[in-house]
Structures are given as C-alpha cells and as structure tokens.
Amino acid sequence: MNDFSIVFIGGGNMAASLIGGLLEAGMAPEHIGVAEPDPERRAQLARRFPVTLHEDNAAAVAGADVVVLAVKPQVLRPVACDLAPALERRRPLVLSVAAGVRTEALRRWLGEVPLVRAMPNTPALVGSGATGLFAPPEVSESLRERAESVMRAVGLVVWVDREELMDAVTALSGSGPAYFLLVMEALEQAGIQLGLEARTARLLALETAYGTAKLALESGEDFAELRHRVTSPGGTTERALAELQQGGLVALFQRALEAARERSQELAEALGRD
Numbered sequence: 273m274n275d276f277s278i279v280f281i282g283g284g285n286m287a288a289s290l291i292g293g294l295l296e297a298g299m300a301p302e303h304i305g306v307a308e309p310d311p312e313r314r315a316q317l318a319r320r321f322p323v324t325l326h327e328d329n330a331a332a333v334a335g336a337d338v339v340v341l342a343v344k345p346q347v348l349r350p351v352a353c354d355l356a357p358a359l360e361r362r363r364p365l366v367l368s369v370a371a372g373v374r375t376e377a378l379r380r381w382l383g384e385v386p387l388v389r390a391m392p393n394t395p396a397l398v399g400s401g402a403t404g405l406f407a408p409p410e411v412s413e414s415l416r417e418r419a420e421s422v423m424r425a426v427g428l429v430v431w432v433d434r435e436e437l438m439d440a441v442t443a444l445s446g447s448g449p450a451y452f453l454l455v456m457e458a459l460e461q462a463g464i465q466l467g468l469e470a471r472t473a474r475l476l477a478l479e480t481a482y483g484t485a486k487l488a489l490e491s492g493e494d495f496a497e498l499r500h501r502v503t504s505p506g507g508t509t510e511r512a513l514a515e516l517q518q519g520g521l522v523a524l525f526q527r528a529l530e531a532a533r534e535r536s537q538e539l540a541e542a543l544g545r546d
C-alpha cells in the first residue's frame with residue numbers, strides 16, 4: 273500500500289471516502305494528494321485528513337504513480353484534456369471512478385496512459401461499496417492489482433473482462449442501492465398500513481435488510497437456499513412470497529435492470545462525445 277503515491281483529481285464525496293479508506297488500510301498520508309479548486313472544500317479536507325492539497329490539477333499529478341479521476345462525469349472531458357500534457361512524461365496509472373465514461377473516450381482525452389475504469393456505488397461512502405473494475409488488455413497485472421487495492425479501501429471489488437459489462441454493473445450495483453431503498457420504503461409503508469408505528473416500521477424494515485445481507489454474506493450460501501430455509505410450508509412467508517411471485521416481481525427486476533443498462537449505454541454515448 274505504501275509502494276506508490278496517489279493523487280485525486282476532485283476532492284468530493286468519493287475522493288474523501290477513498291482517502292479515508294486508504295488511510296485506514298495503512299497508507300501513509302504523505303503518499304496521498306488531492307487537487308480541488310474550491311478553497312472551502314480544500315480547507316474541509318485539510319481538517320479531516322493530513323494529506324497534501326493542491327489547487328492546480330497539473331501541478332498535483334507531477335510525480336504521482338496513480339491518478340484518480342474523481343470529478344463529476346459532466347466535467348471530466350475538460351479536466352482530462354487539461355491534464356493530458358502533465359501525464360505525458362510519467363504516464364501514471366489513471367483510475368477513473370466517473371460513472372459512464374468509457375476507456376475509449378478517456379484515451380482520446382488523456383492520451384496513451386494505462387487506464388482502469390471503476391464503477392463504485394454510494395455505500396462506498398461508508399466503506400461498504402461494491403465496485404466493478406475494467407481494464408483494457410494492455411494494462412499490466414501489477415497495475416490492475418494497484419487499482420484493485422485502491423478501490424478495495426471502500427469495499428468489495430469485482431472485475432469484468434468486457435467493457436460493455438460495466439453497463440450491467442451500473443444497472444445492478446451502481447443503481448442497486450435505490451432498488452433496496454425502494455423495497456425498504458415499501459416494507460415500511462406496508463407495516464404502517466398494518467398498524468405499526470412509523471418509527472417501528474422503519475426500524476424493522478432497516479434491520480431486516482441489514483440482517484439479511486449480513487446473514488447471506490456470512491453464510492456464503494445461495495440466496496435461493498437461504499430463502500427456502502426461512503419459508504416453511506404453509507407458513508406466513510410462503511403466502512407473502514406467492515403474492516410477490518404472482519405480481520411478477522422477478523420479471524419486473526429483469527426489466528428494471530435492462531432499462532438501467534440501456535440508459536447507461538445512452539449516457540456513455542453522450543458523455544464520450546467529442
């Protein structure tokens with residue numbers, strides 16, 4: 273973890289989570305830099321982390337082994353084009369966490385640098401993210417490992433071997449927190465309809481979601497197997513699940529993910545233009 277230096281371009285929420293995770297994983301603060309144009313945001317970061325802060329992106333990346341692009345996708349093109357000359361000599365690993373921006377567009381803007389693309393999700397902000405990673409074939413194993421070690425600082429990491437699968441990752445885990453929140457919201461509302469107090473319904477929905485995820489994680493068993501185990505024949509769960517199945521829940525999730533993937537493809541086209 274301390275055999276490379278890292279600089280974040282953009283010191284927002286995702287950068288702050290990654291910095292927190294890297295420091296916790298034992299990275300020395302003197303190996304971490306952040307370029308952030310907003311002085312107030314820089315002051316906030318300085319209060320939280322003993323890392324080096326920069327106003328200027330190009331000056332920040334001088335000497336960096338890893339450059340993390342952590343600005344909003346909408347501003348990535350000008351940021352990347354401005355950085356290109358500064359990256360040309362040293363060619364550090366560039367790790368982009370910008371949702372939806374493809375490596376083809378990044379290469380066009382940045383020039384010939386080793387690139388890894390990451391698609392994290394919002395639970396990364398509390399260290400429980402799920403990140404999909406993609407690297408073009410020419411990126412070496414050691415640079416892949418380096419990118420992976422950075423993203424692991426905020427949770428689970430999986431690799432996909434074809435870039436189009438990043439749209440599937442976006443549809444599942446990128447947008448996924450909102451699906452689970454909707455389910456939790458629906459359970460909360462249904463509990464209230466059954467007469468529970470709002471606070472009680474909220475807590476029960478929340479803890480049930482958390483506990484179920486924890487159980488599935490710790491047991492490592494198939495979701496279906498765990499579900500069968502809590503579904504006694506003739507019991508309450510069986511009756512509720514029959515309603516959900518009749519309502520087409522599984523097919524509905526299939527359609528939802530397909531719609532999200534299609535939107536991800538459209539956004540990637542729009543973001544990568546020119």
Ligand SMILES: NC(=O)c1ccc[n+]([C@@H]2O[C@H](COP(=O)([O-])OP(=O)(O)OC[C@H]3O[C@@H](n4cnc5c(N)ncnc54)[C@H](OP(=O)(O)O)[C@@H]3O)[C@@H](O)[C@H]2O)c1
Pocket residue numbers: 281282283284285286287307308309310313329341342343344345347351369370371391392393394395396397
């Ligand atoms: N948050 C998540 O959970 C999440 C999940 C998946 C992917 N991502 C990706 O992570 C990236 C960052 O997201 P975020 O939530 O951290 O956004 P954010 O909080 O808005 O952070 C972006 C930061 O970049 C700064 N910035 C703007 N223009 C800049 C420039 N020219 N040079 C350097 N820094 C600049 C912004 O400053 P100002 O505020 O002054 O503009 C802001 O502090 C995005 O591309 C997003 O797609 C985030």
